[in-house]
Amino acid sequence: METDVLWAALAISAIVVFVFYILASYWQRLLRQQSFTIRRLSERVQYLEEMGDPEFRRRLGEATPLPLEQVFTFSFRLDDRFWREGVHASEEDQKFIHEYGSFVGSVKLERWRSHTVVTITEVLPDRKTTGWQTRTLNFYSDPAKATDAVTLWELALSRPGVSAEKPPSLDLVLRANAMELRGHLAPSGVRAGNGRHTARNRDDVAFFRVPLDRAQLAEFRSQDPLTKEANGAENEREEGAVAPSAPVSWQAFYSDCDEDLGIEWQLRLCDLTQKSEWERWGILEPNDLPISARYR
Numbered sequence: 001m002e003t004d005v006l007w008a009a010l011a012i013s014a015i016v017v018f019v020f021y022i023l024a025s026y027w028q029r030l031l032r033q034q035s036f037t038i039r040r041l042s043e044r045v046q047y048l049e050e051m052g053d054p055e056f057r058r059r060l061g062e063a064t065p066l067p068l069e070q071v072f073t074f075s076f077r078l079d080d081r082f083w084r085e086g087v088h089a090s091e092e093d094q095k096f097i098h099e100y101g102s103f104v105g106s107v108k109l110e111r112w113r114s115h116t117v118v119t120i121t122e123v124l125p126d127r128k129t130t131g132w133q134t135r136t137l138n139f140y141s142d143p144a145k146a147t148d149a150v151t152l153w154e155l156a157l158s159r160p161g162v163s164a165e166k167p168p169s170l171d172l173v174l175r176a177n178a179m180e181l182r183g184h185l186a187p188s189g190v191r192a193g194n195g196r197h198t199a200r201n202r203d204d205v206a207f208f209r210v211p212l213d214r215a216q217l218a219e220f221r222s223q224d225p226l227t228k229e230a231n232g233a234e235n236e237r238e239e240g241a242v243a244p245s246a247p248v249s250w251q252a253f254y255s256d257c258d259e260d261l262g263i264e265w266q267l268r269l270c271d272l273t274q275k276s277e278w279e280r281w282g283i284l285e286p287n288d289l290p291i292s293a294r295y296r
Contacts, residue, residue, distance in 0.1 A: 071270040072109040072212060074179060081262030086207065087168070087185055093158045100125055101155045104172060105132065107179070109212070115140045118174060120152050141176040149175045157185070181207045181263075208256070208263055214271065217254050224253035224268070250274035 083089045089097065102122040110117040116139040124133055141148045153172040160167050166184075173180045183205040211217055250271045257264040 067272075068110060068112055069271075069273050070109075070111040070212075071272070072107075072111070073268040074107040074109070074210065074265070076104065076181065076208075076263065076265035079262040079264075081260075083262075086261050086263070087157055087170070087183055089157055096159050097155065097157060098125070102133070102153075103155070104153050107152060107172070109174075111212075116174070118150075118152060122153070139174060145176075149173050152179075157183075177212050179210045179212065183207060207261065208258070208265060210254075210256075210265060210267060214252070214269070217252070217267070217269070220254040220256050220267075222253060222255045 078086075083094050083097070102124050105121040105123050107121075108119040110119075118137050118139055120135045120137075122133050122135070124131060137150065137152075139150050150173070151171050152174050153170075155170040157168040157170065168183070168185045171182045171184065173182055185205060210220075250273075252269045252271070254267040254269070255265065
């Protein structure tokens with residue numbers, strides 16, 4: 001009898017110990033999980049506090065790839081009137097220019113948040129067999145400094161003389177928010193195109209200034225001839241076609257022509273800062289946009 005009671009007590013004691021062991025293991029595991037969760041929350045709070053640190057933001061900004069904001073494609077044309085009346089080049093000078101000078105075919109501007117990547121495509125003189133050459137440069141401009149500029153192209157207008165004085169020249173200059181064609185000419189008989197700025201000494205002439213800002217470019221807005229040709233071909237294929245579709249809000253074409261001076265320029269813009277908004281909402285511009293930059 002006593003032996004049975006002893007075995008029963010031992011069995012009960014074993015069961016109690018086993019239950020306590022299970023409970024202790026459970027609570028230990030629960031406390032470990034809670035400790036890990038608290039540690040993770042503390043790390044996240046620390047990360048959030050570090051994100052508010054200006055130094056951390058600066059390092060993060062330096063490590064983050066900068067987005068491409070706008071792409072401009074620019075070209076211009078100078079006819080015989082410009083060489084005769086704009087820069088007053090003699091026949092000998094014109095012959096020198098066409099034999100030894102390179103001419104701009106196109107200029108592509110890729111405007112990133114931090115800088116502008118410029119790609120200049122030039123037509124080489126006839127005496128060279130390569131025909132074309134492409135140059136690329138990076139332009140880091142400071143908006144607070146209006147004098148920041150880089151010369152993209154330079155053309156000598158006459159043969160160098162025996163003196164050390166630099167011969168007259170044409171320069172295509174890129175500034176922070178504009179592109180200019182400037183002439184450094186002899187002071188006699190020089191005039192600027194379209195009444196634009198001329199230096200006091202009359203030897204530094206701005207023949208045109210193309211702004212690189214959408215608001216300032218509005219007066220030069222015109223229909224893209226490539227789009228016009230594509231729509232015309234489509235209308236010929238489809239009988240009774242309706243008016244061509246409106247241009248998308250993130251693409252635009254600008255142009256200007258001064259027939260008196262013999263200068264014509266064209267500019268295409270892809271504004272990638274507006275593209276995401278257009279793709280999201282499908283925003284279109286009206287067909288009857290005012291066009292104030294028609295050829296005169």
